[in-house]
Amino acid sequence: MRAPLFVSMLLVPILAWAQPEPAQRQMVVAPHPLAAEAGLAILRAGGGAIDAAVAVQAVLTLVEPQASGIGGGAFMLHWNPASRDLSGWDGRETAPAAAQPDLFLRDRRPMPFAEAAMGGRSVGVPGVMRMLEAAHRAHGQLAWAALFAPAIRLAEEGFPVSPRLARSIALHAVPLRADPGARAAFFTPEGEPLPEGATLRNPALAETLRAIADQGADALHRGPIATDIVNAIRRHANPGLMTADDLAGYEPRQVAAVCMPYRINVVCAPPAPSGGPVVLQILALLGHFDLDVLDPAGADAAMLLGEAGRLAFADRNRYMADPGFVAVPVPGLLDPAYVTQRAQAISLDRAMTAPRAGNPRRYGPPLASQPDQPENGTSHIAVIDAAGRALSMTTTVEGPFGAHLMVRGFVLNNQLTDFSFLPEVEGRPVANRVSGGKRPRSSMSPVIAFRDGEVELVTGSAGGARIIGYVVQSIVATLDWGLDPQAAAALPHAGALNAQIELEQGTAAASVAATLIGRGAPVETREMNSGTGIIRVQRDGQSLRLIGAADPRREGVALGD
Template sequence: MRLTAAVLSFAMLAACSESNQQATAPEQTPSAAPAPPAQSTPQSQPDWDKGYMAAVANPDATDAAATMLERGGHAVDAAIAAHAVLGLVEPESSGIGGGGFMVVFDEDNGGVTFLDGRETAPSGATADMFMRDGELMGYLDAWQSGKAAGVPGTIALYKQAHDKYGKLPWADLFEPAIRLASEGFTVTAKMAGYLPQMAEITRLDDNPGAREYFYPNGQPLQAGTLKQNPEYAETLRRVAEEGPSAFYQGEIAEAMAAAVQAAPEAGSMTVADISAYEAVERPAVCGEWRSLNICSATPPSSGAMQIMVANLYDQLLPEGATQDDKVRAFVDAQRLAYADRDYYFGDPDQVEVPVSQLIDPRYIESRAASPTAPGDMPMHGDPGMVLGNSAAAVWGPDSTFEAAGTTHFSIVDSEGNAVSATMTVESPFGSARWAAGFLMNNEMTDFSREYTAGSPEPANMVRPGARPRSSMSPTIILDENQELYMVTGSPGGNSIPAYTAKTVVGIVDWGLSVQEAIDFPNIIARGESVRVEINREPGQNLADMLSEAGYNVSESDGENSGLHVILVTDEGMIGAADPRREGTVASGM
């Protein structure tokens, strides 16, 4: 069948720009990706000679990252500068009213760290806040409600990352965004393309602040318009001068609380909730795959799925596998991994998530031994039964829907440090509620919204202070010497793990170049159906092949991936941006 549902159609609007080109630095490399570089001794920091590279979702943001890297900044400095600009030029995807995750590789010691800036539920949040007389609120109503907004984590994440890794002065990182907000930026086709439909299905054209900004004189902004945002410039000036306290306390915090508490369906977020927010440093989850070490974000992220899918894929490959066999193994690996993710993953500070068991090779082998039949609904496994540990917790079912209002960028600095960052406001334009020059997120809809008293709780249930489960999977891959090999990730809601895994398997096993792996049709296998992107070759052939094999295939005329990937080779770095969005790549020495 074709995807025609309104909630999915708005998520596909961002597939627009075909101008992105694969970049190399400092030298061109062959089309097919080489094997991971094998060197006898790990590099020390002064030995990195491959320059810097940034692959970001908007040219202005790419330029901001490159400016910081040219000044000798750390990859984290570039990431903060890039995202501050993205919050201005790409507000439909992310911003300082939302949150996100950073995975950071330290070239000096070879360590990988996960920094968690996920939004949190207000203290007044309840498990049944999206229920009405025993019935679940419709997604669109929940999305536009004040109940949908979580306490933003972006600014706290900036500060945590800068305190740990930053080299440039804090205030310098906001200069590009403040300049563009003050002098004006050019509205892109991506942002403008959303606005007419948003006026039909959301309150973006009704809510104070958002209405005047996005629909001046009652008309949606047009691509090519020079647009200023003095409110955003002032908010960033205060953050630059005063630090995060300017955001989490005082007038800006009051403006956020007021926006969330406004009718209809007012939320409970208070200034006290906002001032109490803290970003969290967590160990990255790492797992071996062939000669590589895949490292990603732990729960509440779904980064562990990258390890699960890659290793399930290998277990499911038949001997002498054809390319069709490889695609089917990739589909089946996703189906098993998604089923486990959907059942077990939640906020690790609230529930026990058996990540180490789910990526254990013994469990992976057992899971792959009984793949789900193509036409059946995949069910979660029980690693406790395989590994001899205590039985897994009994959770209620969860079919959380995540819309694709997110961005991703990959950065490597001139010393070989790297950042893979995925940032979000959840659905396009978040909750459409405006405060101090930016939009508030609707991240609370990433919880399992359905709740029945007396039934088993979903792991991802709404709980006060909890962080909702996320599909965001910023990933860094190291080679056999624990040196940087790949930086990858994508936006795309529930499809993020599939989009990201496609680049990993495509580059390493399918012999695709970085750009070819990004361009390859997206295949998303969560639940009973398999969605195949047919408007890119060989998408229709893949859909037909999978359908003939018995899978319940849903044909998609376009996907909302925004992959940004950097591959390290002996000759230099190769970077590429997803042509489905507006990203670019910058590099230098």
């Protein structure tokens, strides 16, 4: 199904897009063609969705190092139709055991973000490979070692630097050049940033991936590579606190997904500290309005997306944190009575003045709201295999290029900057304050939506804190407005970031700014570089059509059979 004409005319004008051919058996959507090709090759060899995700992540470490890699963390959902099991996985990084709430304070004031993010201080214990290893033990179909062959070959033979990677290297050339590993990987022998089309080889990463293929995630968390990680962090001019024990002791969490009815679907996402509960709360608020009659690119749609997002972000900034350390009231935030009460504040005629956090189910601890901070990075992967297993995974090093530290060919994350720099505000603690062993709050929101007990939609996005709004918009665009996945991925963005409504510059969304301002809304028009990946499942008896889409703002593709 093509987008309606009025929508097609309002899509991002500077980007060409075309609907990929539907698949009948299996599909991979990834943010780089080489990563998608690796995932599809694994599926064609008899692998399952988890196997494909391992191969895709290994390749992304090479070809999209500014966004994700084995030095970072991830959240994932996996559906097995044979057992009717939806498993959630939390591979989020953790703070070193020695970390204290004042990690990012200097003279009791927050450090400048860029200064805090560069170097060892911001590096969290990576979790993505431990998570994928545990999931592979539970659901993998092929041998672990075989899943790294595509990435090892590409790292040795090299690949052409993409336009997006070339721009990222050039933009971050100064801090990258200061790190020996990054300088070796991303610059010419003369010290110039690798240009678009240049061949990038990473033999150090090939050796690391061989070690992981042979030893499992232990290769990263114990032994020589782990020693190099700790030394790079602790010996940096902006040193961190990570120890060998922190790396060796990391454990992923298998978690219960949070699921909620939305219209005729059931939408599921990982629990806190992911952004999934915030996505679900926005959808619950939007469920009080008839979105299907609205113009997807019109002012009323932007107003509802923005106002619902502003309310949910107010609650997020008060309550969302690692549930292993803080009581996160997700059931209360999604309680129909609470959502109904919150939805009364939303009006198409007049914006809220200053949304505040609510009090779900008389939640007790007197918490302060976290002040605004930057959130960046990420890649998103969507897979459906020939057995109907579905996977939605969002993965990140924060970034771009994480902490600007490379060890053994891969980038180390700067995820600890996702904690609140201020541990308390006006004498009240911030839920997302730093603590040893704690996982920082995240925006990553991989989603699987079901209809009549079967997968209908797999979606998620890159894009820092804006991921939450991008994922909501992809769900509304497909399930409410009936857009095909490529039209949904290309739809101009409108949504909230904290108390602000944001509209995507250079698109039809920006044309409604004056209308929203006239309704009293705080509006900013800006670049909104999402990275959405979508698979829509259509059924006709026993036959399937898998319709995939990758965000045209980036370099991804949907490939299938």
